[in-house]
Amino acid sequence: MRPEGRDELDSLYFDYPQFDPPASIDSSGxxxxxxxxxxxxxxxxxxxxxxxxxxxxxxxxxxxxxxxxxxxxxxxxxxxxxxxxxxxxxxxxxALGWTTGRSFYRGQQILEFQMPHSEDEKFLPMYxxxxxxxxxxxxxxxxxxxxxxxxxxxxxxxxxxxxxxxxxxxxxxxxxxxxxxxxxxxxxxxxxxxxxxxxxxxEGENYEGRYVIADVQMAHDYPTIRRALFDPACMPGATVLIHRQPDNIWRIDYQLGEGESPEEATREATVRARVSAVLAEIGHQGSWELEWWSVYSANxxxxxxxxxxxxxxxxxxxxxxxxxxxxxxxxxxxxxxxxxxxxxxxxxxxxxxxxxxxxxxxxxxxxxxxxxxxxxSARFMTPPTAGWRLMRDAALSLALDHPFAGQFANPRQMTPYTYAHSPATLADDPAFGAGPVPGAVVPNLRLTGGDFLSDHLGHGFCGLLFTGPHWELAGELGQLLAEFEPSLRILRIGPVAGDDGATVADPDGRIAARFDAMPGSFYLLRPDMHIYGRWRQLVPDRICTALKQYFHAAREVQ
CATH class of the missing domain: 3.50.50.60 (FAD/NAD(P)-binding domain)
Incomplete structure (x- = not known):
């Protein structure tokens, strides 16, 4: 929705193109x-x-x-x-990257969390x-x-x-x-x-709580930090989320009151009053303009x-x-x-x-x-029953004096899922005692040259071969695997880098330690950076047998 007097796509900061339908269609195609x-x-x-x-x-x-x-x-x-x-x-x-979130209860900060991040990551946790x-x-x-x-x-x-x-x-x-x-x-x-x-x-569960999204344009110097306001003075009993976006646009999500209809909540006068109250709560005294708003529920x-x-x-x-x-x-x-x-x-x-x-x-x-x-998170942000609200409010009250309780307000951001039980994930090699397991996303690492392991993986299947001094293993394995996936890339990881662009230097063994690898260990990565399988000690025939399930069979029927 847009303020009165502005067209549906009349944005304060974004020019919407208009695309025509195709001029012609090949109906025989x-x-x-x-x-x-x-x-x-x-x-x-x-x-x-x-x-x-x-x-x-x-x-x-x-x-x-x-x-x-x-x-x-x-x-x-x-x-x-x-x-x-x-x-x-x-x-x-x-995009605006961020790592930090802050939660407040009745105006007092009860939590500041940091999303996992290190120098080994090429990108920030969130943008x-x-x-x-x-x-x-x-x-x-x-x-x-x-x-x-x-x-x-x-x-x-x-x-x-x-x-x-x-x-x-x-x-x-x-x-x-x-x-x-x-x-x-x-x-x-x-x-x-x-x-x-x-x-x-x-199929599933619908939650009772509804939220209004309001985009506001204003000059506000608060950093790019996710803010959650629980039971703020501006909206007693409600929850408010605030995110900074590019172009001086601030996203404000606030909970509808009990029994309040979406129709009433999304009236422009209502939205303006609620936004004004939120901005006063966070100490913004300057001007602002309402850009757009909508309503959603948590399901x-x-x-x-x-x-x-x-x-x-x-x-x-x-x-x-x-x-x-x-x-x-x-x-x-x-x-x-x-x-x-x-x-x-x-x-x-x-x-x-x-x-x-x-x-x-x-x-x-x-x-x-x-x-x-x-x-x-939804039950904490929007308690579905009086009992849930009682427990949520008790945890927030406890957090005012006991920092450990503030962790209840941590949304625990999304992390990649591990396909451990997928038919497209191989059983793990029991000889491994640590390292990323099959189905997990391969960890990233900053390399000695300042680039990252992810920069060398290519766009298809990729094998990580920890060679030590045994460079000849890479050629033998590459020839065997080409039968199944001709575009598969073999990336060698050894003490020194080679001149062919297919070797990553690991002089101090930090990469090998992260993967629990020894000379001859092999990881096979899928195009989506998930690990297809791993072998503690390279046995080319075992690897090829594992690949026959999907790849060799395909070529036999062509």
């Missing part, structure tokens, strides 16, 4: 993949497919980007996804950036890829899967037509048309299966999570990359179709993990 929805999740899926050389048609019913800040917190692992897609540069330039910019930067990256065709003002009205492909009925202002696709990725949000047309429903809802034949549900079309802990957008981007690289490998004949069966176990498992953490 067939899309390898159709992606429904050109939000952040749909565009990351398209870019991931393009990185694998797969063409896609992206269908978006709107004529421009989503308005308002909406999802604003982008986590470190999402920046790694953007980097792998070649799209991270404008995000780094524009604030309005969703309009997220979509614009991803659209710019997609526009540079010939593998991506983006069709604006294109509404999907029907979806039929015949087992060999998917038929979509599409309507735009110029025509109605049929689009035949090999596969469909539904990235069309919480009100997914594809999900509705397939007769599927989200934990998900599909039982993220796959429906040749249709995969990605992001909010598959699950809805509470915003507390900034898990929604980041969970969706991980969905998009996960199905993107797997589908690209299957389409290209580099993996057998059974690899796609790992999508739901991995990403629904991640969603359920998010639910477990976000639900705790």
């Amino acid at each position: 067939r899309a390898a993949v159709a992606i429904v929805g050109a939000g952040p999740v749909g565009l990351v899926a398209a870019l991931t497919l393009a990185r694998g050389g797969v063409h896609s048609v992206v269908l978006e019913q709107n004529s421009t980007f989503n308005d308002g800040s909406r999802a604003i917190c982008v986590a470190r692992q999402s920046f790694h996804i953007l980097e792998r897609l070649g799209a991270v540069a404008p995000f780094v330039e524009k 604030n950036l309005q969703q309009q910019y997220i979509e614009r930067f991803l659209w710019e990256a997609a526009s540079r890829r010939p593998e991506i065709e983006l069709r604006w003002q294109s509404e999907v009205t029907a979806v039929e899967d015949d087992g060999a492909g998917v038929t979509l009925q599409v309507t735009d202002p110029l025509r109605s037509y049929t689009l035949n696709a090999g596969w469909v990725l539904a990235a069309d949000g919480a009100r997914s048309i594809v999900r509705a047309r397939r007769g599927l429903r989200l 934990t809802l998900a599909l039982a299966d993220y796959r429906d034949g040749r249709i995969f549900f990605v992001g909010d079309s598959a699950h809805i999570v509470p915003i507390f802990g900034v898990r929604g957008l980041n969970n969706g981007l991980a969905d998009a990359e996960n199905i993107g690289w797997k589908l690209a490998m299957v389409i290209n004949g580099d993996a057998c179709p059974q690899l796609l069966d790992s999508y739901t176990p991995e990403r629904r498992g991640a969603t359920l993990d998010v639910f477990a953490n976000a639900s705790r």
Whole structure:
């Protein structure tokens, strides 16, 4: 919503482009993949497919980007996804990074937390950036890829899967037509048309608490720190969240009062009064302008299966999570990359179709993990019953005099999920006593040259071979693995760097210690930086046998 007298897209700081429907359509063509929805999740899926050389048609019913800040917190692992897609540069330039959060109870600070960060990390734990910019930067990256065709003002009205492909009925202002696709990725949000047309429903828990989001433009010198106000004087009994964003935009989320209707809460006069009270609470005496506002509720809802034949549900079309802990957008981007690289490998004949069966176990498992953490945060931020409120308020009162109790107000931000029980993760080698396990995201490390381990992993499968003096192992292993994945990169880690660009120096053994590696140890990494498997001592035949499940079988049937 916008203030009276301003158009729907009349922003104080962002110029919305207007995209026309496609001038012409090749009705005889067939899309390898159709992606429904050109939000952040749909565009990351398209870019991931393009990185694998797969063409896609992206269908978006709107004529421009989503308005308002909406999802604003982008986590470190999402920046790694953007980097792998070649799209991270404008995000780094524009976004505001942060590591610190502060919580207040009745005006008194009860907690200051620091998100995990060290010199070994290339990116900060979290960045604030309005969703309009997220979509614009991803659209710019997609526009540079010939593998991506983006069709604006294109509404999907029907979806039929015949087992060999998917038929979509599409309507735009110029025509109605049929689009035949090999596969469909539904990235069309919480009100997914594809999900509705397939007769599927989200299941889970709805929370009673509702929040208003208000974007305010003002000159305010508070640093980029997440602030949570519990039971503030400006709104007794409520919870308020405040985030700084680029362009002097401040995001204020505040809880609706008990029994207050969304219609009353979103009246402009009501929003202005509430925002004024919050700004007075934090000591802002200067001028401010109201930019945009909306309302949302905290829910934990998900599909039982993220796959429906040749249709995969990605992001909010598959699950809805509470915003507390900034898990929604980041969970969706991980969905998009996960199905993107797997589908690209299957389409290209580099993996057998059974690899796609790992999508739901991995990403629904991640969603359920998010639910477990976000639900705790949601119950603390928005107590669902009088009993929960009593316990929450008791913990906050205790925190006034006992710092340890302030940890109850720590939202515990999202961390990457470990695919320990995925069919696309190998059983661990029991000879390891430490180090990152199969299914986990590979840890990053700053190297002696000032760059990072992640800079050397490439964009496909990558093997980390701890060689010691045994350089010949790399050539032997590379020849064997090329049978399964020709583009696989072998990165050697040894005492000194080589001249071929395929060796990382580890003179003090710090990398080997982090991975619990010895000369001959081998880690195999997936394109999404998750560990596929690891071996304490290199036995090439064992590694090749493990890869046959998905990769050798694919080449045998081509």
